[in-house]
Amino acid sequence: MLIEYLPQKTFIHGLDVRTKLIGFTGLAILVFLFGHPLYNLAVALTVTALALSAGLPFKRTLGFLVPLLPVLVLIMLFSGFTQPDRFVLPANRTVLFYLLPQHNWGLTVGGLLTGCTMLIRLFAMIIASSLVTLTTPIDDFIQLFNKMKLPYEFSFVVATALRFIPTMDRKRLLIIDAQRSRGANPEKKGIIGHIKGCIPIMVPMMINSIMMANNLSMAMLNRGYGCSASRTFLTQISFKRRDYYTCFFIILVVVLGIYMRWGLHMGVL
Template sequence: MANTVLLGQYWETNSLFHRLDPRTKIISIIIIMLSFLMLETFISYVVATILVLGMVLMSKIPFHIFRSGLRPVLFVLMFTFLYHVVFTKGNVIWSWSFIEITMEGLHNGILIVWRIILLILLSSMLTLTTQPLTLAHGLEKLLAPLSKLNVPVEQFSLMIVIAIRFIPTFVQELNRILLAQKARGYDITSLTLPKRIFAYIPMLIPLLFTIIQRAEQLTYAIDARAYGNGKGRTTFKQLKFQQMDYQLGGIVIIITLSLILLNIGGV
């Protein structure tokens, strides 16, 4: 089950994205994600989809990794789609009792789900192509100016990266609990959807207990390495912008401006 979670995973390949500076990837993905939030026209969605698919191919990460990573959010996507279909007012194309499906609801539901999928794939590119420590170092460098305002940049960067990195670990612990219950003759997957939802509630206590244990072990590991507040620590690998970082930055700016122009022009 842990392999079905995109966020927090790292996949080792020799691609262009793996060789980029983590600061370039963080800034570029944030800019592109912000431009995706302004998508309105069909052509802009097509351009954004081609961009994301191109990034997936260039990352050399197997496509089934992304496909399996979308499975845990299928319920959220279905709920979002049905919410817009049912509760959006407009031209009714089908009705039953108090339920009405409108053309505008179908349009909004498809576009919103489409946008969420693009955002998930785009955000997963950051963790799939960047090691956790490298990501923390890049985030720390980007937030370095805030340290003059007494902001604990080093601790904040480490906290964010650990939170992202431990998402697959938490899913793995949940899978271990499910396997333990299945070994005792209690298979949740055989239950209906409503009963399955309520069956997950008793698992919260052992899952939270395991998470607290993991957090305590991580605290001892950090203290044993004398990390402290992280200030003044050096790194073995120094970050340095290369020519391909500047080239990618220029491409990201061009793509973002193109998406904005497509939306402004209503194309």
């Protein structure tokens, strides 16, 4: 998930943070509402189009998914071995082959479709969560926490953690490049080699994190953090006309999806 805010002038950037969270909730309802991968694919393509319009860097997003591909393929295969009686449609109860003798562990068509649905759901949720954090400043999340009557210390801790994750990731890449320039090989093969290769990276990372925490605490003390209970912000989050229209459209789509699933029995396996 991308969590570093990228300022741009797009429609999604101009929406209120509450509108984006409502949209994310509506997306989560839709992707878990339908069991057929085609319906989830339509939702995922819609989210992808919105992400492209907001300038989401897909190369970085897909870079997070590439290391997970073997695990995702195994999940899809294991989900394929599902009991045929769990599916509603007769075509999905078709068994392609049995992994064990005496008709045990049969790979069904519905099971493979279920695995594809899980992968599409994961992709859609990653894109949607990255889209929310990409287009929303940290200050908007802090204001949202304050409007929810949460302690300011809690919102500050969460916002600081989100803010420094991209910074620590950049420092990790710099440390890896520095280790390679000194002849080290942090990407060794095997589990033991990988653990040994992580040690030259983790030690400088821990030292850097301690130094950053110390600098942050000194900066907070110099600015009088904690002297006043009231907090002010440069800009205030507020609902605009486009937020109301967007929320109405999201609710309408979710209601339509619920009607399609439970009223028309569409998207079932």
